[in-house]
Amino acid sequence: MPQLSSLESALKHYFGYDSFRPGQQHIVEQALQNRDLLVVMPTGGGKSLCFQLPALLKKGLTVVVSPLIALMQDQVQALQDNGIGATFINSSLSGYQVRSREQAILSGKVKLLYIAPERLLSEKFLPLLNLIHHQIGISAFAIDEAHCVSEWGHDFRPEYRQLKQLRQRFSGVPTIALTATATDRVRQDIIQQLGLIQPSIHLASFNRQNLFYEVQPKQKQSYQQLLQLIRQQSGSGIIYCLSRRRVDEIAFKLKNDGIPALPYHAGLSDRDRTDHQTRFIRDDVQVMVATIAFGMGINKPDVRFVIHYDLPRNLESYYQESGRAGRDGESAKCTLFLNYGDIKTIEYLISQKPDPQEQRIAKQQLRQVIDYAEGTDCRRTIQLAYFGERFTGGCNNCDNCCYPKPTQDWTIEAMKFLSCVARCKERFGMSYIIDVLRGAKNQKILQNGHQNLSTYGIGKDRSVDDWRMLGRSLLHQGLLAQTSDGYSVLKLNAFSWEVMRRQRSVFVAMTATTPASTTESQDTSAVAEIELLFQRLRNLRKQLADEQSVPPYVIFADSTLKLMATQQPKTLTEFAQLSGVGSHKLARYGAEFLAEIQAYCQESPVQKEVSNTLPTETERLTLQLHQQGLSIEEIAQQRNLRRTTIVRHLADLLEKNQPVDLNCLVPLPHQEKIRQALQILGDKPLSQIRDYLGGEYLYDEIRLVRSVWRRE
Ligand code: ADP
Numbered sequence: 001m002p003q004l005s006s007l008e009s010a011l012k013h014y015f016g017y018d019s020f021r022p023g024q025q026h027i028v029e030q031a032l033q034n035r036d037l038l039v040v041m042p043t044g045g046g047k048s049l050c051f052q053l054p055a056l057l058k059k060g061l062t063v064v065v066s067p068l069i070a071l072m073q074d075q076v077q078a079l080q081d082n083g084i085g086a087t088f089i090n091s092s093l094s095g096y097q098v099r100s101r102e103q104a105i106l107s108g109k110v111k112l113l114y115i116a117p118e119r120l121l122s123e124k125f126l127p128l129l130n131l132i133h134h135q136i137g138i139s140a141f142a143i144d145e146a147h148c149v150s151e152w153g154h155d156f157r158p159e160y161r162q163l164k165q166l167r168q169r170f171s172g173v174p175t176i177a178l179t180a181t182a183t184d185r186v187r188q189d190i191i192q193q194l195g196l197i198q199p200s201i202h203l204a205s206f207n208r209q210n211l212f213y214e215v216q217p218k219q220k221q222s223y224q225q226l227l228q229l230i231r232q233q234s235g236s237g238i239i240y241c242l243s244r245r246r247v248d249e250i251a252f253k254l255k256n257d258g259i260p261a262l263p264y265h266a267g268l269s270d271r272d273r274t275d276h277q278t279r280f281i282r283d284d285v286q287v288m289v290a291t292i293a294f295g296m297g298i299n300k301p302d303v304r305f306v307i308h309y310d311l312p313r314n315l316e317s318y319y320q321e322s323g324r325a326g327r328d329g330e331s332a333k334c335t336l337f338l339n340y341g342d343i344k345t346i347e348y349l350i351s352q353k354p355d356p357q358e359q360r361i362a363k364q365q366l367r368q369v370i371d372y373a374e375g376t377d378c379r380r381t382i383q384l385a386y387f388g389e390r391f392t393g394g395c396n397n398c399d400n401c402c403y404p405k406p407t408q409d410w411t412i413e414a415m416k417f418l419s420c421v422a423r424c425k426e427r428f429g430m431s432y433i434i435d436v437l438r439g440a441k442n443q444k445i446l447q448n449g450h451q452n453l454s455t456y457g458i459g460k461d462r463s464v465d466d467w468r469m470l471g472r473s474l475l476h477q478g479l480l481a482q483t484s485d486g487y488s489v490l491k492l493n494a495f496s497w498e499v500m501r502r503q504r505s506v507f508v509a510m511t512a513t514t515p516a517s518t519t520e521s522q523d524t525s526a527v528a529e530i531e532l533l534f535q536r537l538r539n540l541r542k543q544l545a546d547e548q549s550v551p552p553y554v555i556f557a558d559s560t561l562k563l564m565a566t567q568q569p570k571t572l573t574e575f576a577q578l579s580g581v582g583s584h585k586l587a588r589y590g591a592e593f594l595a596e597i598q599a600y601c602q603e604s605p606v607q608k609e610v611s612n613t614l615p616t617e618t619e620r621l622t623l624q625l626h627q628q629g630l631s632i633e634e635i636a637q638q639r640n641l642r643r644t645t646i647v648r649h650l651a652d653l654l655e656k657n658q659p660v661d662l663n664c665l666v667p668l669p670h671q672e673k674i675r676q677a678l679q680i681l682g683d684k685p686l687s688q689i690r691d692y693l694g695g696e697y698l699y700d701e702i703r704l705v706r707s708v709w710r711r712e
């Protein structure tokens with residue numbers, strides 16, 4: 001087994017990361033020992049690395065089973081951008097492409113193959129798999145989204161059931177199953193259905209520390225409230241709504257208010273959906289307004305906010321949907337709008353369900369969502385309790401922790417409440433217990449003879465709402481339990497008894513007036529400086545991404561750009577130290593980003609302010625050579641920079657009204673055509689303009705003409 005230090009240096013070499021995320025190293029070590037593994041990590045936990053790094057360190061090919069084509073392409077793209085031999089085979093490829101990829105695999109050039117289960121197990125593919133096994137070896141099967149084998153999961157796919165065959169055919173090859181599902185039932189199913197042999201099970205905490213959770217009462221002017229919230233954010237965001245109609249309406253309004261937004265729901269054509277998704281992933285639009293149809297298979301790591309404009313269906317969906325924010329580990333914000341009118345609508349919809357059992361479960365789930373939204377405890381405590389994880393609170397990253405409502409000692413009331421649960425023999429739900437406490441004279445109580453209990457009527461001094469708040473808080477704090485069969489029967493646990501024996505005090509946060517809306521941290525000038533550079537690096541990243549038609553995050557993560565902006569490396573060696581810079585990316589992008597940082601540092605403060613109008617130092621050098629009559633290639637060669645960098649300089653120079661001669665860069669007829677397109681489309685990303693023109697013009701040409709057009 002490799003030494004600790006060698007694993008870490010492999011991590012740096014291939015992926016550019018300085019350290020493992022929690023759990024990763026241990027999993028990698030066990031994968032290297034060829035053990036079967038079940039990895040359960042929340043979204044953004046870093047599951048992929050758990051099979052990717054072993055794949056690179058072991059002999060042979062690792063076969064990755066993945067259900068979604070979009071997901072495959074993303075992952076392969078990211079790996080290739082790190083210089084890693086990865087490929088996928090799926091229905092989007094021509095027969096010729098498939099054969100050439102198969103050849104590449106047999107020649108040993110590929111370390112990771114992504115493939116859908118039905119193709120992997122097809123009569124056509126199995127012989128090839130055998131051949132691979134004999135010629136170069138199969139180092140592991142990695143089953144991504146493994147919950148798809150389970151009918152109990154939220155995304156059952158019958159093809160996944162066939163994967164057990166792999167066990168029989170390739171008995172010596174270890175299997176790694178990965179999922180973000182939180183329930184125990186599904187985990188057991190995965191182990192059984194995939195035939196894992198004495199798997200080592202890794203269960204990460206479901207606490208997503210980088211996410212800020214908050215709940216806002218939905219105001220009358222809810223659209224204005226939404227707009228204001230979005231304007232406070234930077235970066236990409238998702239707005240979830242319940243209906244298609246609302247999605248369309250909000251997307252339309254946002255666009256009118258100057259926020260680049262697109263709708264996404266099942267009513268759009270496949271083509272539009274794919275197109276909207278791609279434009280979101282590539283940062284061409286900032287906001288996606290969507291029904292829950294959006295999200296599965298979206299791997300965008302740099303979503304900075306998720307807003308639920310309407311109530312989610314249940315707490316698990318809320319956790320998963322809001323969890324699409326901040327996969328990259330950078331901070332992100334999750335906001336839930338709470339509106340009592342919405343609750344009424346959902347209650348009505350539930351009452352229309354024909355099956356009483358379904359109704360009961362839906363009601364309980366709605367109750368849990370409301371409890372979360374109205375809850376005064378740490379939001380994490382409430383969420384994690386739902387997954388059976390105990391969290392003591394005080395996360396400092398949710399509204400209830402950051403703007404706490406005042407707490408009061410309610411030990412005596414809690415003792416009354418819990419005793420009442422005990423006296424009623426743990427057979428009733430919260431409303432009933434409160435009725436007994438408040439001495440209600442309803443039919444059910446009289447039938448049960450509960451008017452004779454010692455706890456009957458001892459809680460008259462408190463309102464129903466008070467008792468409900470206490471009951472909820474006891475549940476959230478884990479001092480009381482509740483059945484999950486749809487009936488929500490209250491049950492006592494060991495902590496309840498401690499309270500009743502006075503061994504434990506109970507504090508309850510009071511629902512006070514809602515906190516004033518959070519004002520973001522004050523901008524000091526140093527922060528503003530860093531932010532400015534960060535924005536410039538983002539622009540550079542976007543340009544490079546567009547040139548290659550890849551999402552910007554594939555080039556560098558936000559966190560890496562932030563490190564560049566704060567540390568401002570001056571040499572390639574310094575640059576290589578940054579987390580997120582592996583050897584391949586260093587060689588590919590290092591010089592370009594360094595040049596941008598240097599250019600920024602050399603500008604005087606005054607220049608920075610007018611940097612929109614004055615050329616930078618490096619641009620000036622390019623301009624000089626251009627004026628001497630050198631072609632773009634010659635300038636690139638002489639300055640030892642990439643061609644695209646020079647084009648960017650020239651484009652920026654044009655925008656800054658500097659004497660660049662467009663006519664010797666772009667033929668006149670081309671200029672005219674591109675101008676016409678711009679006239680019609682407006683200021684759009686290069687890829688869109690190029691598509692519009694039928695792909696006949698070079699990106700460089702379009703960029704240069706667009707700059708002049710902008711200036712004019
Ligand atoms: P999951 O599949 O569990 O949702 P991913 O494998 O997509 O998560 O990883 C989420 C993000 O975290 C990706 O952007 C990935 O590059 C990043 N990441 C993974 N491992 C590390 C690490 N050790 N250090 C820094 N970033 C990491």
Ligand code: ZN
Binds near residue numbers: 381394397402
């Ligand atoms: Zn908290």
